[in-house]
Amino acid sequence: MSSLRKKGRTIILSILTVILSVSIFGAVKASAATTVIPDISEWQGKLTASKVSNLKSQVSFIINRRQYGANYQDKYATNNTNLYVQYGIPFGEYDYATFTSAASARNEANVFYQNSNKNAKFYVLDYEENDVTSGTSNAAVKAWYDQMRSLTGKKLIFYSYQSFATAHANTARKNFDAQWIANYSSRPTIQTDLWQYTNKKYVPALKESVDASTILNSSKPITWWIGGAQSADTAHPTYFTDAVTxxxxxxxxxxxxxxxxxxxxxxxxxxxxxxxxxxxxxxxxxxxxxxxxxxxxxxxxxxxxxx
Incomplete structure (x- = not known):
């Protein structure tokens, strides 16, 4: 084969390689974009219709902050969740916990539920600081769970970072339907259904980097989070059957x-x-x-x- 023919063949193969690489890279980027699971709060600002419309093709679902304890409602939770509903983006809502006792936890759960958008697919307890001064932190977390369970049949999710979860809610967290664990340095070693693996995931629609998660438990795929048998926001009546004072x-x-x-x-x-x-x-x-x-x-x- 002449050197000219060899040179021409090399050029053609190089062009094909570039085209193939671009196609594969583009496909990977597109796939990755649709599996982003960000959590959003007022720190991302008041979202616009344009931003949320663009978000729809870039996320699997969103987890939105509703409140910071019982006494502070996220500035833009109502605006943002209403837009998710309008543009058909599935979402859950979370309560950043500041309760101080079991009674305080029940009250915080009540406030959270009453203010939440009832189109939420699930509810999250974000428990990452220990403010409990009366009783144990496990008892307070369990009280929050019990109160929410009395109000809704939807999935209830426990969130924390790994070391805090094991130190302050190691028994109570196991009552929840799923665990969402943050660990930026490595894969969690405790039971984790949803892993918050970074706080620096760039989301084009928002034009900024946010906390983002990925699913670890294959038995709880995306469809588990945004649908399923427990999606109805109606609590089945359960009664006290024994005498109490x-x-x-x-x-x-x-x-x-x-x-x-x-x-x-x-x-x-x-x-x-x-x-x-x-x-x-x-x-x-x-x-x-x-x-x-x-x-x-x-x-x-x-x-x-x-x-």
């Missing part, structure tokens, strides 16, 4: 002067967070339970309303 209300409710809970039988309006002394629990033929109070009135034993 008191309960705390978690929602506004009424005491009744009759075991028939009709509007005409309401006698006292009770605000959330009120302790009610009870003397007995009774079961109706329908299968529901109700309490008899110390002053001879009646209230529901439904754990969606009392704890």
């Amino acid at each position: 008191s309960v705390m209300t978690t929602k506004k409710l009424y005491l009744y002067n009759s075991t028939s809970f009709k509007k005409a039988n309401r006698v006292v309006k009770v605000q959330p967070g009120t302790t009610v002394n009870v003397t007995a629990v009774h079961k109706r033929a329908s299968g529901s339970y109700y309490f008899e109070t110390a002053d001879g009135r009646y209230l529901t034993a439904n754990k969606n309303y009392v704890q």
